Amino acid sequence: MPRLVLASSSRYRRQLLDRLEIPYAWSAPDIDESRREGEDAVTLAHRLALSKAQAVAEEYPEHLIIGSDQLALFEDDILGKPGDFATACANLARFSGKRVRFMTGLALIDTAAGRHRVVHDTYDVLFRNLSSSEIESYVSRDEPYDSSGSFRMEGLGIALFERFEGSDPNTLIGMPLIKLCELLREAGVDPLTKTGSQ
Known part of the structure; x- marks a missing residue:
């Protein structure tokens, strides 16, 4: 059993973690991702990332568990997953020609040591001016x-x-x-040397 565990069912996160070439297991966490009343973006991103890692921690008592969750921030809204064609199209129409910030919370739980760290990073995108036909074509193709x-x-x-x-x-x-x-380096695992990865 690898020492590293990814608490996610996302194939995109697995593809990202694959790039570090460290052996890992993955497990799908089951958590409520609803925003709590009065919760700001940083608090929400941190809570969801940590909750995902905590949701599988009991199964992995001697491991490093990664949890991650992403939010889209636009004007005064915190946006989650669109869920359907109409919502995705409406979101992209709002974003046309504008800047959207993405915030990703990242948690690492060391179950053997009984400690954790939670951080976040942001990344901005500037959308092109998009026509309705471009938006609808994109959403129908990429879903x-x-x-x-x-x-x-x-x-x-x-x-x-x-x-x-x-x-x-x-x-x-x-x-x-x-x-x-x-x-990972703080927890004793160096991706470049694989020290502590097993």
Whole structure:
């Protein structure tokens, strides 16, 4: 059993973690992702990331468990997954020609040591001016219904943007790898040498 565990069912997060070439297991957490009354974006991102890791912690008592969750922030709204065609199209129409910020919470629980760290990273995207036909064509082709922001950066979604601004583009996909590497090194696992990965 690898020492590292990813608390996520997202194939995109698994693809990101694969890049570090550290053996890991993954488990799908079952949590309520609803926003609580008065909860701001940072608090929500931190709570959801930590809750995901905590949801599987009992199964992995001697492990490092990663939890991650992403929010889309636009004007005064915190947006989750669109869920359907109409909502995704409406979101992209609002975003046309404007800036959207993505915030990704990242938690690492060390169940053996009984401690955890939670951090977050942000990444901004500036959307092109999009026509309704472009939006509808994109949403019908990529079906980004389970993606915050109503697009898939890993797919055709790249055609929606004018530019990106941020320190780690992986944050936009759903897990800030630069910050993850930092947390892993603090926990005794160096992705470059694989020290402590087993």
